[in-house]
Amino acid sequence: MTLLAAEGVTLAYGATAVVHDVSLAMDEGGVGLIGESGSGKTTLARALLGLVRPRSGVVRYGSRDLAALGRSGRAEFRRAVQPVFQDGSEALDPRMTAGASITEALTTHHRMSRAARRDRVEALLADVGLAPAIAARRPHEMSGGQRQRVAIARALAVEPRLLVLDEPTSALDVTVQARILELLERLAAEHGLGYLLITHNLGVVGRLCRTSSVLFAGRVVESGPTGELLTRPVHPYTRALRDAVPRLGGEPPATTGRTEAAPAPSGCPFRLRCPLAVDRCRDEAPLPREVEGRKVACHRAEEVLSGLPASSTSRAGGEASGAPRQ
Numbered sequence: 001m002t003l004l005a006a007e008g009v010t011l012a013y014g015a016t017a018v019v020h021d022v023s024l025a026m027d028e029g030g031v032g033l034i035g036e037s038g039s040g041k042t043t044l045a046r047a048l049l050g051l052v053r054p055r056s057g058v059v060r061y062g063s064r065d066l067a068a069l070g071r072s073g074r075a076e077f078r079r080a081v082q083p084v085f086q087d088g089s090e091a092l093d094p095r096m097t098a099g100a101s102i103t104e105a106l107t108t109h110h111r112m113s114r115a116a117r118r119d120r121v122e123a124l125l126a127d128v129g130l131a132p133a134i135a136a137r138r139p140h141e142m143s144g145g146q147r148q149r150v151a152i153a154r155a156l157a158v159e160p161r162l163l164v165l166d167e168p169t170s171a172l173d174v175t176v177q178a179r180i181l182e183l184l185e186r187l188a189a190e191h192g193l194g195y196l197l198i199t200h201n202l203g204v205v206g207r208l209c210r211t212s213s214v215l216f217a218g219r220v221v222e223s224g225p226t227g228e229l230l231t232r233p234v235h236p237y238t239r240a241l242r243d244a245v246p247r248l249g250g251e252p253p254a255t256t257g258r259t260e261a262a263p264a265p266s267g268c269p270f271r272l273r274c275p276l277a278v279d280r281c282r283d284e285a286p287l288p289r290e291v292e293g294r295k296v297a298c299h300r301a302e303e304v305l306s307g308l309p310a311s312s313t314s315r316a317g318g319e320a321s322g323a324p325r326q
Contacts, residue, residue: 002027002062003162003194004048004081009057011043011218017055019044019218026162026196030188032205032212032226033198034241040218041198045166048196049083050074079109082155086167088147091154092139098125098150099135105157124153128183145176149183156187163195169204181207202242206230214238216270217263224294234296234304236274268299276300 004026011019019040024033035041046052047059050066059066061077069077085091092101102121106112112120122132128149139147148168155163165184169177185208187193197209205212205226213223214237222235233239263269268286271277280299288295292305 002060004196005060006044006048006054007058007060009044009047009054009059011040011047011052012055017218019047021057022215022218022220024048024196024213024220026194029194029211030205030209031194031196032209033196033215034200034202034205034212034229034238035215036200036241039215041215042166043218044215045083045164045196045198049081049164050077075109079158080161081164082158082160082162083164083166084148084151084155084168086170088142088144088149088151089139091151092147094139097136097138098130098142098153101150102135102154102157105154109158120157124157125150127156127187128153129179143176144172145179148172148176148180152180152183152187156191159191161192161194163193164198165195166198167200168197170199170201177204184208200241202230214241219269219297220288220295221270221297222294223288228294232305234291234294234301235270235298236276236304237270239304240273268297276304 002025006022006024009019009022010017022040022044024031024044033041033044043052047054050059053067061069061073061081064073066077092098096104099121102124103117106117106120121135125132125134130146130149130153134142134146134150137146139150142150152163152168168184169180172180181204184195188195188208195208197205199205209226211224212226212229213220214229214235215221216237222229222233222238229238230242233242262272264272264282266285267283268274268277268281271281274281278300284299286297286299288297289301291301298304
């Protein structure tokens with residue numbers, strides 16, 4: 001059974017919608033949510049954690065509407081679904097030691113003796129690769145990688161079924177990122193955890209996530225098996241994200257087209273940045289549809305998969321050759 005799902009969720013700040021009709025399901029295994037800064041990833045995560053209510057649509061915990069849960073249901077939800085935020089220094093109280101932060105999570109959800117709590121804190125620290133002495137340190141006395149491991153240990157303290165990981169490695173250097181990813185892989189296997197991994201880093205989702213969804217301007221533009229999205233992307237935005245990744249040997253990224261344009265106010269939101277846009281993209285917003293085992297919101301998806309002629313991608317100004325400028 002799906003543990004947590006968004007069904008047609010729209011979210012807004014005031015009168016401005018920032019997430020539009022998004023559906024996403026999480027069960028066992030890793031699910032990736034990919035997009036650039038400002039795409040709505042974190043806002044959607046806040047809704048999935050019950051921190052904000054959708055303007056329309058439903059977030060479901062199992063078969064139940066998250067917004068309709070009573071006191072006991074919400075307590076159960078908080079145990080089952082735990083967040084791990086981007087920066088451990090902001091997620092941890094600077095006045096509390098690592099041990100106290102983890103103990104706070106334990107005492108909120110479990111009745112335990114002082115000795116049992118102490119043993120459990122030590123076991124959790126060991127589980128994330130930290131020495132018992134870390135329990136006595138405050139956040140400013142730890143490295144970035146240590147703080148993030150403590151944040152993960154705190155989330156694991158209540159024995160969750162799902163972690164919502166919001167850019168969990170972006171504040172860390174490359175070496176520490178690799179260690180955190182190895183840790184997440186091991187913990188998922190040992191504890192049977194599911195997780196939603198929110199990131200702009202395609203390498204991270206390629207390593208950890210079975211399926212992924214790509215978000216642009218608050219809309220899912222492509223979703224499906226992660227391997228397919230990374231090796232054979234269909235939507236031009238997914239292709240642009242993949243091609244923006246630096247390559248070995250100093251070869252520059254392969255990104256083409258305008259990367260700075262804001263979402264278009266009508267038609268396809270991506271058309272002002274898209275090298276494949278045609279008149280139809282100006283006049284009609286594409287709806288997600290099934291294309292070879294994935295869902296894609298692009299009028300020209302089949303053409304991309306069949307091998308688009310070079311002439312169709314020759315213009316970097318944001319629209320296909322022969323189409324009038326908007």
